Amino acid sequence: MSIRLLIVDDAPFVRRSLSKIAEERGWQVVGEAGNGKEAVDQYLALKPDIVTMDITMPEMDGITAVKEIMGRDPAARIIMCTALGQQDMVVEAVRAGARDFIVKPFKKERVFAAIEGVLK
Secondary structure (H helix, E strand, O other): OOOEEEEEOOOHHHHHHHHHHHHHOOOEEEEEEOOHHHHHHHHHHHOOOEEEEEOOOOOOOHHHHHHHHHHHOOOOOEEEEEOOOOHHHHHHHHHHOOOEEEEOOOOHHHHHHHHHHHHO
8 A cells, every 4th residue: 555645744754754755655745745734735735644744844844734634634644753852742633633643853664663653
């Protein structure tokens, strides 16, 4: 089964890093976004299976984007990407509807486990 991903992060190197990890597993990156507003637009246009969402971004942060996406599609599967020390924001994101989180710098096995766990 090909899993379709939308990768959201304001840092291009982070998006590349996650894309490489996804492709290694045979998953398809169907879109990328650099802020929460783009993420909402891309989500609605592409209907990906999974979204990886950065928390801190310009224009619209990840938590606001999660609320927007969940408001339009309560079945959306979103995994937050967080830096160490953002525990409070992760808790808020989970309350908003995020299903899991992964910590930067990414460990491949943790990314695989999070995505596969959210799909179950």
